[in-house]
Amino acid sequence: MSVADAPAASAGAGEADLPGSGPRGVAEWLRGTGRNGFALLGLVPFFAYTVVFLGLPTASVAINAFRTAHGTWTLHNISLSFEGIYRDAFVTSLKVALCTSAIGVVFGGLFAQAVLSTRRNTVLRRVVTTASGVFANFGGVPLAFAFIATLGTTGMVTRMLHALGFDLSSTGFSLFTFSGIVVVYTYFQVPLMVLVITPALEGLRPQWREAAEGLGASAASYWRLVGLPVLAPALLGSFLLLFGSSFAAYATAWALTSGTVPLVPIKIGTLLSGNVITGGENLGKALGFEMIVVIAVAMVGYVLLTRRVSRWLR
Known part of the structure; x- marks a missing residue:
């Protein structure tokens, strides 16, 4: 072999050693590409x-929030949505979401931990998981009707308490006010928290607790120094998820209060139906755009915190 032929021979040898080279490698690459193509093709209906x-x-919604009824661009819809009754609706919606989310995180987390403290694969765990899935998705008009039939003015529990000499209205509680909405929303917030926080609780290593107990730590010290710091991102992420669920709920509050409690979803529905302001559809879309921004921020925070939890609890 001549010196001139040596580089060509070396290059040919290098190409032959490359993974995927040659007829067999090309065929394997084409088969892999075909499989990926079919997999992506299956996602087309979803996208x-x-x-x-x-x-x-x-x-x-985002475009029309910045347009007038005549199609010109404006910021009037956005500025008007932060005034008067619409500002009050945002404040009330935020209060309901924050209150019900906090209740759901506390009681849902405690309930999930109590269930997980039992033995694995028990009937109790399966029943709680199944029931939580059902209750977390039970909402809308049926949920409102169920509570009206139970705790309403002539509800079953209300009449039973009245027969026992206790007037529920004397406590200041009414199902058709802010406190009533909080009670009804808590019904699906607590089960939702059980479903969301259970994987994070299961990720706590038993060895961590054993090591803490071996070093003389009490149960309270373990949760304060180990358990809660590890679960903090999961708890905060769950809070954001519950916040979004409560902030965007519409049918339950509307069926329960008929709009007497100012909430953003109810105001949007009223504006889009044209019952208050003629031509106020774009104002309703401005409120909807602001809701989308709030929910998007909450969901992005939830996703980021969930990723951190998954790295910590591997």
Whole structure:
């Protein structure tokens, strides 16, 4: 072999050693590409559904929030949404969301830990998990009707308490006020918290508690110094998820109060139906755009915190 042929031979040898080279390597690459292509093809219906039923309506709301009824661009809708009854609606919605989310995190977390302290694969765990899934998704008009039939003015529990000489209204509680909405929302917030926090609680290593007890730590010290710091991102992420769920709820509050309690979703529904202000559809879309921003911030925070929890509890 001549000196001139040596570089060519070396290059050919290097190419032959590369993974995926040669006819067999090309065939394997094509088969892998085909499998990936078919996998991506299976996602087309999902992406199409997301674009048509989520992306396009969201874009329409965001655009029309900054337009007048005549199609000109304006910031009047946004500024008006922070005034008067609409500002009060935002404040009330935030109060309901914060209150019910805090209640859900506390009681849902304690309930989930109490269930997980039992033996694995017991009937209790399966029943609690199944029931939590059902209760967390039970809402809307049926939930409002169930509470009206139970704790309403002529509800079953209300009449039973009245027969025992106790008037529920004397405590200042009414199902059709702010406190009533908090009670009803708590019904699905606590089960939702059980579902969300259970994987994080299961990720706590038993060895951590054994090591803490071996060093003389009490149960309270373990939770204060080990358990809660590890669970802090999961708890905060769960709070954000519950916040979004409560902040965006509409049908339950509307069926329960008929709009007497000012909430942002109810105000949006009223504006879009044209019952208050003629041509106020874009004002309703401005409120909807602001709700989208609030929910988006909450969900981004939830995703980021969930990723951190997954890294810590591997």
